[in-house]
Amino acid sequence: MTELSYAIIGTGAVGGLYGGRLQRAGQEVHFLLHSDFNHVRRHGLRIDSVNGNFRLPKVKAYHRASDMPKCDVTVITLKATANTVLPGILPRVAKPGGTVIIIQNGLGAEKYIADIVPKSTVLGGLSFLCCSKIAPGHIRHIDYGLLTLALYTRSGRPGGVIPVMKDIAADFSNSGTPVKLIEDLLLARWKKLVWNIPFNGLSVLLNASTLELVRNPHTRTLCHALMEETIRGAAAFGREIPAAFVKKMMRDTDRMEPYDTSMKLDFNHGKQMEVEAIYGAPLRAARSRGLSLPRMEMLYQALCLLNCRNKRQPHK
Amino acid sequence: MTELSYAIIGTGAVGGLYGGRLQRAGQEVHFLLHSDFNHVRRHGLRIDSVNGNFRLPKVKAYHRASDMPKCDVTVITLKATANTVLPGILPRVAKPGGTVIIIQNGLGAEKYIADIVPKSTVLGGLSFLCCSKIAPGHIRHIDYGLLTLALYTRSGRPGGVIPVMKDIAADFSNSGTPVKLIEDLLLARWKKLVWNIPFNGLSVLLNASTLELVRNPHTRTLCHALMEETIRGAAAFGREIPAAFVKKMMRDTDRMEPYDTSMKLDFNHGKQMEVEAIYGAPLRAARSRGLSLPRMEMLYQALCLLNCRNKRQPHK
DSSP states (O other): OOOOEEEEESOSHHHHHHHHHHHHTTOEEEEEOSTTHHHHHHHOEEEEETTOOEEESOOEEESOGGGSOOEEEEEEOSOGGGGGGHHHHHHHHEEEEEEEEEEOSSSSHHHHHHHHOTTSEEEEEEEEEEEEEEETTEEEEEEEEEEEEEEOOTTOSOOOOOHHHHHHHHHHHHHTOOEEEESOHHHHHHHHHHHHHHHHHHHHHTTOOHHHHHHSHHHHHHHHHHHHHHHHHHHTTTOOOOHHHHHHHHHHHHHSOOOOOHHHHHHHTTOOOOHIIIIIHHHHHHHHTTOOOHHHHHHHHHHHHHHHHHHHSOOO | OOOOEEEEESOSHHHHHHHHHHHHTTOEEEEEOSTTHHHHHHHOEEEEETTOOEEESOOEEESSGGGSOOEEEEEEOSOGGGGGGHHHHHHHHEEEEEEEEEEOSSSSHHHHHHHHOTTSEEEEEEEEEEEEEEETTEEEEEEEEEEEEEEOOTTOSOOOOOHHHHHHHHHHHHHTOOEEEESOHHHHHHHHHHHHHHHHHHHHHTTOOHHHHHHSHHHHHHHHHHHHHHHHHHHTTTOOOOHHHHHHHHHHHHHSOOOOOHHHHHHHTTOOOOHIIIIIHHHHHHHHTTOOOHHHHHHHHHHHHHHHHHHHSOOO
């Protein structure tokens, strides 16, 4: 256990689970909350996890970033659609010379953050987790748990593993969250997109579970084609994802319980979907290398219409 | 007015309107009906049309093709999804040496019919019509009306205009349905697909009207891209559709009242959609010329899943 202090920006399912575990393990943790602030300030956090339930009756809860102390490690667990609030938050919370971790899907968030806090080390985090908030301050974690961390570099080249990553990994592991440190952030991001790009968008567009999408022969072929386009996108940045990886993703999905993707949950709840992070940013990256990915683009365009429509209708 | 006798195979909106007008004008017309047989046999047809309302209290209605006389002109106005019944019907109804007209969207029906009745002249019909059946035997025609007819040839080459086409056109025109005779069926079919391919499928997938699809900048770009893929498909068969045609289709759609496509109406009513005729057949045709049309294919695959799901659920 280190002496590092942690800030959790966005105490939803992922932030609540990771931050709650860090506090339980004795770390200093400061939670920034939005809608759940009053509830959590009074009642703390409640976590039901496959790895053990626990309650934290008292947590350091904040409604405004300006009330928070500067922290060694700032963990961003907002939805990508909320990233526009970060320029108003990070300069107040992230200690200069400290570390900012962005745990999100899609591409492009690390550069955005590095531009906001240029004196911070920026890590990209990929969370493989089935976890949801079922009530204010009440989180249910039902499966998986690995957190992958990698160093962001402006050049886009693999950044290797630096000492602070090992310290943070030790804190997380000690608190109950297994961490894998990897050298190549961009490769990890594109690999995660290989699954996210077909299943998130198609599950929304077709109101389908992952199981229905892989069982129907037509959409199974389409998922394959979308995965292959994603691999071509990665290849344009010098990242080789072997064809065997596609096979593995399909096999894993065959074996999964029928699953509602995070994008489908957002859509069902009338929330903005992470369309720019998961589709827009990869498409623009590919286009910058002269690459056209027509199926991915079509999914992007269709989801944009749905997002526009959702924005016009007030949250139910 | 000629002495030609007519059979209407599938007396829905289009068959009821065209056949009803022919009878009103004094032609001999025989109507084959399925679900509306009992009603129409007793009460005849009722047509509310922008070009004039009329009733036909008595029509020659049939429930079985085997009860019908052989007719000079057989007009098929079934949905493409019902074409599997034609091998049981056409040999009984179509007079050898007579004419069979297939009024349908999509590609491939003429060859299918020519194989069933090789001694008939086969014409392809394209109907530009806003028309629906609002109750048994009760048809409402709200706009447009042009019927385009062209000769089918096994070679796929333009067949020109032969005398019987002029006779049939005279009967239709005389009855109140304007007819345009054209030389190149395949060009006409692909041109109609330029509109049908983007708007039918996307309106279902996104539960959107034509107006929403052209107003949203993302789906407007997508409609353009799908139209351009269709034009590439046509070009693979030596049919050149100028870019100006795409512009005209978009402008026409901008000016249309928000419109539910026929595919969307089928989907909303839990009926099978014409996915094979409008998407499957053009895709296979393009593939036979070594052409891949990824957006069209993706739309096809997505719609196939919806059609499968509709098939499993009983009609509501």
